[in-house]
Amino acid sequence: MPRIIKVFPDPEALAAAAAGAFADAAGASTGAFRVALSGGSTPRALYARLAQEPFRSVVPWSRVEIFFGDERCVPADHSDSNFRMADEALLRHVPLEPSRIHRVRTEFPPEEAARRYADEIRGPHFDWIFLGLGLDGHTASLFPGSPAIGEKTKLVTSAETPETKLPRVTVTVPVINAAAKILFVVAGAEKSEILRRVLEEPATRELPASLIASQEGEILWLLDAAAASALSPR
Ligand code: 6PG
Numbered sequence: 001m002p003r004i005i006k007v008f009p010d011p012e013a014l015a016a017a018a019a020g021a022f023a024d025a026a027g028a029s030t031g032a033f034r035v036a037l038s039g040g041s042t043p044r045a046l047y048a049r050l051a052q053e054p055f056r057s058v059v060p061w062s063r064v065e066i067f068f069g070d071e072r073c074v075p076a077d078h079s080d081s082n083f084r085m086a087d088e089a090l091l092r093h094v095p096l097e098p099s100r101i102h103r104v105r106t107e108f109p110p111e112e113a114a115r116r117y118a119d120e121i122r123g124p125h126f127d128w129i130f131l132g133l134g135l136d137g138h139t140a141s142l143f144p145g146s147p148a149i150g151e152k153t154k155l156v157t158s159a160e161t162p163e164t165k166l167p168r169v170t171v172t173v174p175v176i177n178a179a180a181k182i183l184f185v186v187a188g189a190e191k192s193e194i195l196r197r198v199l200e201e202p203a204t205r206e207l208p209a210s211l212i213a214s215q216e217g218e219i220l221w222l223l224d225a226a227a228a229s230a231l232s233p234r
Contacts, residue, residue: 005199005221007228011187014224015045018130018185021220022046023055025128025181026064033060036069036171036179038130038140039082042187044089046130051093061095067121069129070141070170071104072161073113080166081106110158110167117169118156129179133186136162137194137207141170144206149173173211180217184209187223192230195223200232 008014026033037043049055072080083103091101102120105113131139141159142149148159151172159168176182186195194207199221203210212219 002218003221004218005223005228005231005234007223007225009225011045011224014185014187014222015049018043018046018183018222019049019055021183021222022050022128022130023059026059029060029063029127031063033064033128034067034126035064036067036126036129037082037086038069038132038185039071039085040132040134041085042132042185043130044085046185047086047089051090056094059094062097064096064100066091066096066101067126068102068104069131069176070159070168071106071113072141073106073110073158073167073169075106076103104169106169110169114154114156114158114169118154121155121171121175124155124175124178126175126179127181129176129182131176131182131184131209131212133184133191133195133198133209135190135194137198137209139184139209139212140176141168142173142208142211144208146208149205149208149211173208176212177215179214182212182214182217182219184212184219184221186221186227189226189229191227195227196230196232 071082074080076083104117148157151157155175159170198207198209
């Protein structure tokens with residue numbers, strides 16, 4: 001399916017463009033709009049933009065249903081929690097019914113939290129999935145060499161952060177690839193080389209983000225100029 005790459009001069013312009021792309025897609029949809037948020041630090045700015053005007057008024061929040069592509073197995077109020085980051089930047093600032101925010105229940109052990117989340121997401125389809133890119137080529141919590149990469153049956157599985165061994169819960173590759181729209185948001189010069197490898201080298205399990213290939217929708221890569229600085233001229 002088509003892969004579209006757009007480059008913006010700086011992180012602020014990137015955040016505004018990512019928020020606008022989401023708002024346009026949500027506004028054009030009919031019925032429930034199922035979204036999986038990404039974690040880490042990059043999306044904080046775009047989530048904050050979505051919480052501000054015009055997006056706060058433009059997005060049909062009453063039809064939006066929030067899920068998480070992955071979560072660290074820490075309490076929801078822990079500084080490492082993806083839920084906490086999204087709640088601080090966006091969720092508590094927009095008119096979303098709490099019942100439409102589906103947090104990973106990290107109060108349970110990782111395997112049980114993953115099983116419960118698979119029930120929570122009910123099926124593989126998302127209208128929109130935000131993703132980031134780690135310095136080792138991971139996305140969501142699909143790390144190089146992880147058994148989670150090869151999971152083809154489960155919707156959600158447990159994983160482990162390579163260095164810290166911190167347990168995580170992540171949706172699987174088939175769920176991501178079933179999304180109608182996948183939006184990677186990548187910023188910063190430190191991501192330039194891994195981004196070049198993911199976008200320009202053959203897909204490999206050693207670069208999990210390179211395995212993301214939407215089956216039915218499109219993949220949109222929104223980058224700032226620093227992250228895109230190693231890409232071949234197009
Ligand atoms: C997470 C994310 C992860 C993230 C990348 C990039 O839970 O950490 O889901 O996949 O998107 O690690 O993180 P940064 O945006 O912090 O560089």
